[in-house]
């Protein structure tokens with residue numbers, strides 16, 4: 001077994017300064033907002049794992065079943081030597097890909113990337129044990145701006161699964177897809193997992209579960225601000241809100257102040273007022289139509305090679321090449 005390595009391109013200091021900048025920008029805006037990547041400290045990553053087990057949260061199990069069905073086909077056509085997984089998290093679905101890519105092709109190296117070092121460290125160690133022939137190089141970074149730190153040499157496939165592409169607004173997606181396209185060599189591929197536009201009666205409960213796990217996940221961003229920026233949010237005084245935005249075709253998660261509050265963020269020398277009923281956006285999770293995905297990929301310079309969907313058309317896997 002080759003011992004897994006962890007390359008930290010985002011040190012704890014970098015993370016904190018990025019959080020400070022994001023928090024200052026979002027908390028002083030009107031309406032207030034925060035980017036979703038800050039959910040994922042150790043507790044947030046753990047809560048997300050719990051979300052994936054909820055009866056209402058269909059994306060993870062739908063994508064996994066789809067991947068199970070088509071992964072052999074993907075592996076045979078891709079012939080990847082290096083699998084780079086963006087936003088790998090606990091890397092649960094990755095095992096399917098890794099098994100197929102090693103059985104059906106020349107895979108030698110796995111590069112999981114995530115902002116959460118705790119989730120990544122654990123995943124990298126487990127994968128290295130399960131796949132003794134594989135070199136595992138975990139990369140702690142922000143997927144939107146560290147693509148150039150990815151290893152070169154060996155035919156690569158970049159996987160961006162789970163529907164996390166939906167956390168980006170259209171302009172960010174365009175920039176992100178273009179920057180992936182830029183680092184790829186001819187013939188290298190992108191495997192993209194994306195949630196599809198479906199009945200809001202199914203979509204909304206996936207982001208507002210009966211057990212309240214998503215609510216706790218949503219409020220976790222306030223715990224992160226409290227511990228990393230010495231803020232004094234009272235998370236229990238914020239209610240979880242999830243809505244389907246028909247025009248934008250995305251789910252929006254917000255936190256609603258249940259009373260008038262003054263909050264200080266000491267590390268930012270910031271004092272904030274929340275009025276009762278005020279809502280702060282914490283995440284968008286866009287859903288897609290195949291045509292739209294195709295168009296976005298084409299605009300970024302990709303050629304869509306193949307699209308697979310589950311029988312209920314809830315989720316798509318797209319293989320695109322430079």
Ligand code: AVJ
Pocket residue numbers: 051059162163164166167206207214283284285
């Ligand atoms: C991990 C970003 C794909 O948007 O569905 C789950 C995160 N947010 N429940 C998603 C999430 C609320 C999830 N992604």
